[in-house]
Amino acid sequence: MEPITLSGQLIQYAVTGITVGSIYALVAIGFDITYNVTEIINFAQGEFVMLGGLFMVFFATVLHLPLAMAFLLTITVVMMIGLLMERFAIFPAKNASVLTMIILTIAASILLKGAAMYGWGKDPFVLPPFTDREPFVFMGAAIFPQSIWVLGTTLVVVFLLTMFFKHTKFGKAMIASSDNRDAAQLMGIDVKTMVMVSFGLSAAIGAVAGMVITPVSMMEYDRGALLGLKGFGAAVLGGLGHFYGAVVAGFIVGLVESFCAGLLSSGYKDAAALMVLLLVLFVKPSGLFGSKEIMRMKDF
Amino acid sequence: MTAAEKQDMAVLMALGVGILLFPVLTTSFSAIHHYLDIMVFVGIFSLVNIGLSLLMGYAGQVSLGQAAFFGLGAYVSGVLTAGFGWSPWAALLAGMVLTGLVALAVGVPSLKLKGHYLAMATLGFGVIVFVVFNEEVSLTGGPSGLADIPGISLGGWQIDTTVKYYYFVWAIVLAVLLVSLNIIHSRVGRALRSIHGSEKAANAMGVPTSLYKTRIFVLSAVYASLAGSLYTHYMTFLSPGSFDLFWSIKFLMMVVIGGMGSIWGAMLGTCVLSYLSNEWLHIFQDFDILVYGLILLVVIMFLPKGLVSVFRRR
Numbered sequence: 156m157e158p159i160t161l162s163g164q165l166i167q168y169a170v171t172g173i174t175v176g177s178i179y180a181l182v183a184i185g186f187d188i189t190y191n192v193t194e195i196i197n198f199a200q201g202e203f204v205m206l207g208g209l210f211m212v213f214f215a216t217v218l219h220l221p222l223a224m225a226f227l228l229t230i231t232v233v234m235m236i237g238l239l240m241e242r243f244a245i246f247p248a249k250n251a252s253v254l255t256m257i258i259l260t261i262a263a264s265i266l267l268k269g270a271a272m273y274g275w276g277k278d279p280f281v282l283p284p285f286t287d288r289e290p291f292v293f294m295g296a297a298i299f300p301q302s303i304w305v306l307g308t309t310l311v312v313v314f315l316l317t318m319f320f321k322h323t324k325f326g327k328a329m330i331a332s333s334d335n336r337d338a339a340q341l342m343g344i345d346v347k348t349m350v351m352v353s354f355g356l357s358a359a360i361g362a363v364a365g366m367v368i369t370p371v372s373m374m375e376y377d378r379g380a381l382l383g384l385k386g387f388g389a390a391v392l393g394g395l396g397h398f399y400g401a402v403v404a405g406f407i408v409g410l411v412e413s414f415c416a417g418l419l420s421s422g423y424k425d426a427a428a429l430m431v432l433l434l435v436l437f438v439k440p441s442g443l444f445g446s447k448e449i450m451r452m453k454d455f
Numbered sequence: 456m457t458a459a460e461k462q463d464m465a466v467l468m469a470l471g472v473g474i475l476l477f478p479v480l481t482t483s484f485s486a487i488h489h490y491l492d493i494m495v496f497v498g499i500f501s502l503v504n505i506g507l508s509l510l511m512g513y514a515g516q517v518s519l520g521q522a523a524f525f526g527l528g529a530y531v532s533g534v535l536t537a538g539f540g541w542s543p544w545a546a547l548l549a550g551m552v553l554t555g556l557v558a559l560a561v562g563v564p565s566l567k568l569k570g571h572y573l574a575m576a577t578l579g580f581g582v583i584v585f586v587v588f589n590e591e592v593s594l595t596g597g598p599s600g601l602a603d604i605p606g607i608s609l610g611g612w613q614i615d616t617t618v619k620y621y622y623f624v625w626a627i628v629l630a631v632l633l634v635s636l637n638i639i640h641s642r643v644g645r646a647l648r649s650i651h652g653s654e655k656a657a658n659a660m661g662v663p664t665s666l667y668k669t670r671i672f673v674l675s676a677v678y679a680s681l682a683g684s685l686y687t688h689y690m691t692f693l694s695p696g697s698f699d700l701f702w703s704i705k706f707l708m709m710v711v712i713g714g715m716g717s718i719w720g721a722m723l724g725t726c727v728l729s730y731l732s733n734e735w736l737h738i739f740q741d742f743d744i745l746v747y748g749l750i751l752l753v754v755i756m757f758l759p760k761g762l763v764s765v766f767r768r769r
Contacts, residue, residue, distance in 0.1 A: 196571040196574075196575070198574075244752060244756075247756060248755075248756065251759075253569075253570035253571065254511070254515065254517060254570070254715075255755060255759065257517060257570070257571065257574050258707070258711055258751065258755050259752070259755055259756075261704060261707070261751070262748050262751040262752040262755060263748070263752070264748075265704070265744060265745075265747055265748035265751065266745065266748035266749065266752065268744065268748075269742060269744040269745030269747075269748055270745065272742065272744065272745075273742055273745060380700055381582065384575070384578060384579060384582065387575050388579070391572070391575075420590065422586065422589065422590040423586060423590060425582065425586055426582070426583045426586040426587070426590075429579040429580075429582055429583050430583065432575065432576075432579045433576060433579050433580060433583075436564075436565070436568060436572055436575070436576045436579075437564035437565070437576075440568060440572060
C-alpha cells in the first residue's frame with residue numbers, strides 16, 4: 156500500500172464529493188422537471204431516491220434477478236408510484252394554494268417513508284457494486300469503480316433528458332405546458348397528461364439515483380428527507396429549472412460536504428451542505444444560472 | 456367588543472373551566488389516570504402551535520423549522536440549569552431572548568422568500584440546529600442526552616407533581632392565548648390577515664408587510680422557546696431526537712389537521728394528535744407514521760379548513 160499523501164487525500168475528498176454530488180444533481184433534476192411543468196416543488200422527491208435503492212435491493216439481492224432486469228423493474232415500479240401520487244394526491248387538488256400543495260406533498264412523503272418502513276424495516280440495506288469491488292489507485296486516491304458508475308449514470312441521464320426536452324415532440328410539449336398552460340392547451344397539448352408524465356419522469360430519475368448510490372452508501376427508509384433537502388439546495392443553486400446548472404450545483408454541494416467532513420468535522424457535513432442552501436436562498440435565490448426576470452414572474 | 460371577540464372570550468372561559476375540572480375527572484377514573492400527563496404535553500405543544508397558527512393561518516407563512524426553536528428553548532434551559540447552575544426562570548428568559556434573536560437573524564432574510572423557498576429555508580435551518588444539538592457534545596451531551604435537569608419552582612413552591620405541573624403549564628397556555636387573541640383582534644391581526652389574502656394588496660394599502668411577517672415569526676419562535684423550557688423542566692432529560700425534522704412536521708400537522716386560520720383549530724389539532732400518538736395508536740407502534748400521513752392527506756383533501764370547521768356552522 157502506498158503512503159497516504161496530502162494531495163492524495165484531497166483528491167479522495169474530491170472524488171467522494173463528486174460521487175455524492177452526482178446524486179444531489181439527479182435529485183435536483185427531479186425537482187426541476189416537476190417544477191418546470193407544474194411549478195410545484197415536490198417535497199417527496201427524496202423519497203423516490205430511497206425507494207429506488209430499496210426496490211433495487213429487493214429485486215437484485217432477494218429475488219436474485221440479473222442486474223439490468225432489476226434496474227428496469229425498479230424504474231418501472233418507482234415511476235408507477237410517482238404516477239399514482241400525481242393521480243391521487245396532486246391531481247384532485249388542482250387549484251390549491253402553494254401552502255396546500257406543500258402540505259400535500261409532505262403528506263405523500265410521510266406516507267412513502269412509512270410504507271418503506273413497513274416493507275423493509277429500519278435497518279440499512281447493502282447492495283453489491285454493479286461491477287468490480289476492488290478500488291483502483293488514481294493520483295494517490297483509492298477510487299471505487301461504483302463511483303464511476305454514479306458519475307457516468309448522472310451524465311447519461313442529463314444528456315438523455317436534454318435530448319428529450321429539446322428534440323422530441325413530447326418533450327417540447329412538456330416545456331410548452333410549463334411556459335404557458337392555457338396556450339399549450341389551446342394548441343392541442345394534453346396538459347394533464349404532461350403533468351402526470353412529469354411526476355413519473357422525476358420519480359424514475361430519483362429511482363436511478365437511489366440505485367446507483369446504494370452500493371456506495373447503503374440505503375434505509377428515512378434517508379429521503381435529507382437527500383431531498385440537499386438536492387433542493389442544488390436545484391436552487393443551479394437556478395431552478397436548469398439541468399446543467401443542477402449538475403454543477405450538485406457537484407458544489409457534494410464537494411462542500413465531503414471537504415467539510417474530511418477537513419473540519421464529519422458530524423457537521425450535513426449542516427455544511429444545508430448552509431449552502433440557506434446562503435443561496437438568502438443571497439441569490441435565482442441561483443447561479445437562473446435569471447432574475449423569470450424568478451419575478453413565477454409565483455412562489 | 457365585536458361578536459368574534461365575544462365568541463373567542465367565551466371559548467377561552469369554557470376552556471379555562473374545563474382545564475380546572477379535568478383533573479377531577481382523571482382522578483375519579485383510574486383508566487384515564489395518565490390522561491393528565493398527556494394533557495401536560497398537550498399544553499406544552501399548544502404553545503408551539505399557537506405561534507405556528509399565527510404564522511401560518513393568519514400571516515400565511517410556512518415554517519418547517521419550529522422544532523428547532525422548541526429545541527433551542529429546551530437546550531438553553533437544560534444547559535444553563537444543569538450545567539451552569541442558573542435558576543430555571545433566568546434560563547427560561549435567556550432561552551426566549553436567544554431564540555428570539557436567532558429567529559430574527561433567520562427571519563429577516565427568510566421572509567423575503569415566499570411559499571416553497573421559505574418552507575425549504577426553515578426546513579434547512581431546522582436540520583442545521585438539530586446537527587448542532589448532536590455534535591456539541593461537551594455542551595448538550597450529544598446523542599446520549601442531557602440528564603439531571605432540575606425541576607422548576609414558583610416563589611419557593613416546588614412544582615413537582617403531575618397535577619401541579621398541569622395547572623402550571625395550562626395557566627401559561629391560557630395567558631398566551633389571551634395575548635394571542637388580543638393580537639388577532641387588533642390592528643396587527645387584521646394586517647396579518649391582509650398579508651395572507653394578498654401581500655401585494657396589503658402593501659399597496661400601506662401595511663408594512665415584511666415588518667409584520669418578521670415580528671410574527673419571532674413571536675412564534677419565542678412561544679416555541681417557552682414551550683421548550685417548560686418541556687425541559689417537566690422531562691428533566693433531553694435528547695436531540697425530540698427536536699428533529701419529523702417534529703417540525705408533526706407541529707405543522709397538528710395545526711393543519713386542527714385547522715389553519717384559527718387558534719382553536721391549532722389547540723384541537725394538538726389535543727387530537729397528542730392523544731393519537733400517546734394513547735390510541737399504540738397498536739401501530741412505529742407505523743403510526745403511516746397513519747399520520749394518511750390523516751394529513753385526508754384532512755387536506757376533504758377538510759381543508761381542518762377538524763375545527765366541523766364545529767362551525769356557516
